[in-house]
Amino acid sequence: MPIHVTSETGPLKKVLLHRPGLELEHLTPTSLEQLLFDDIPYLAAAQREHDAFAQALTDNGVEVFYLEKLMAEAISNRPELRKAFIGEFISLGGPLAESCHEPLFRYLSNIQDDLELIEKTMAGVLMSELSLKGKSPLTDLVRREGRFALEPIPNLYFTRDPFASIGTGVSLNKMYSETRRRETIYARYILGYHPDFAGQVPLYYAPDMPFCIEGGDVLNLSESVLAVGLSQRTSPEAVELLSENMFSDPGCKIRTVLALDIPDIRAFMHLDTVLTQVDTGKFVMHPGIRETLRIYEITPGNGPKAIRARELTRPLEDIFREKLELDSVSLIRCGGKDPIASEREQWNDASNTLCISPGVVAAYDRNGITNNILRDNGITVLEMPSSELSRGRGGPRCMSMPLWRD
Numbered sequence: 001m002p003i004h005v006t007s008e009t010g011p012l013k014k015v016l017l018h019r020p021g022l023e024l025e026h027l028t029p030t031s032l033e034q035l036l037f038d039d040i041p042y043l044a045a046a047q048r049e050h051d052a053f054a055q056a057l058t059d060n061g062v063e064v065f066y067l068e069k070l071m072a073e074a075i076s077n078r079p080e081l082r083k084a085f086i087g088e089f090i091s092l093g094g095p096l097a098e099s100c101h102e103p104l105f106r107y108l109s110n111i112q113d114d115l116e117l118i119e120k121t122m123a124g125v126l127m128s129e130l131s132l133k134g135k136s137p138l139t140d141l142v143r144r145e146g147r148f149a150l151e152p153i154p155n156l157y158f159t160r161d162p163f164a165s166i167g168t169g170v171s172l173n174k175m176y177s178e179t180r181r182r183e184t185i186y187a188r189y190i191l192g193y194h195p196d197f198a199g200q201v202p203l204y205y206a207p208d209m210p211f212c213i214e215g216g217d218v219l220n221l222s223e224s225v226l227a228v229g230l231s232q233r234t235s236p237e238a239v240e241l242l243s244e245n246m247f248s249d250p251g252c253k254i255r256t257v258l259a260l261d262i263p264d265i266r267a268f269m270h271l272d273t274v275l276t277q278v279d280t281g282k283f284v285m286h287p288g289i290r291e292t293l294r295i296y297e298i299t300p301g302n303g304p305k306a307i308r309a310r311e312l313t314r315p316l317e318d319i320f321r322e323k324l325e326l327d328s329v330s331l332i333r334c335g336g337k338d339p340i341a342s343e344r345e346q347w348n349d350a351s352n353t354l355c356i357s358p359g360v361v362a363a364y365d366r367n368g369i370t371n372n373i374l375r376d377n378g379i380t381v382l383e384m385p386s387s388e389l390s391r392g393r394g395g396p397r398c399m400s401m402p403l404w405r406d
Contacts, residue, residue, distance in 0.1 A: 124152035176233035211238035216270025229271025349395030
């Protein structure tokens, strides 16, 4: 079994990352909003920060795998896969890419090295890189510099979102934003064709399903309990479909889904931007969701694909204590009692910790107030440099997809 994730805190043994690449260099002030960034990270510094993150994981016994390398391995020595991937990737690139399908296919096919090919699909392809003379009279006259036939995919270093490990299976997600929907193709090819994964990973969701769900909203609370955020990027209909598919699979041990309804705003885009688990019975939570949070329980119904749903009205810590069969649960406030610090540090992902083992978390160094509060609560905090990576609005949990936890 290549995937095994039944908690948020069990010792992390294998993780999937993506080292930021030239896709960040292709961000411009005019494309920031479309590509979901608030600022342009400095690539060299972002790579140094990401390397420090990867090294900290390695130093703590975690085996690091890279998305781009696994994808290159998946198509290596399989010419039919290579061609299929290129064609499908172009088709997912939008109307401009599709209108240039033939020259794009030729250009990408001419890249001989598989890793270089994958990195080029991530970085984007400029119109000026293609042989388009004579294809369109107006386009020949209007040769705008910096126009992309295939847009870059700068959000890729947030490997948490395109799919989510659940037990020994995966939710292969339909992304909320059009600009991120091509990200899922890499996971689909890796899970479907890489020799380490092919034929061994059941899928509980697929990108061709009609409703949006993203991995930042999925928390594995225990072998049998899953929490899913109802957020800006995950719909209730998607959570219902995911629940139906999990409950109907005899190999899936999830029997309870807790749907946590959080405010539909960019600052709280995913559940893990406001709530993550840092130890057995300990969570860090942004207090800004406390008053408006609504919690629903989904369990199997009578008959195939049937589910039941009801609202739970008790405090979150009481619900977690009961469902996870714990003696006590504490919710540690992001930013403490200072509302300004809470809002500022949540925006910089203080609530988005990655638990490496029980009571040991990776967190951004810029969130000193929250990090000290975590230490006061017995948590070991490994601080990650974050001046550039944080510009993408995601923290250590967003940047990591666990493949195996003990």
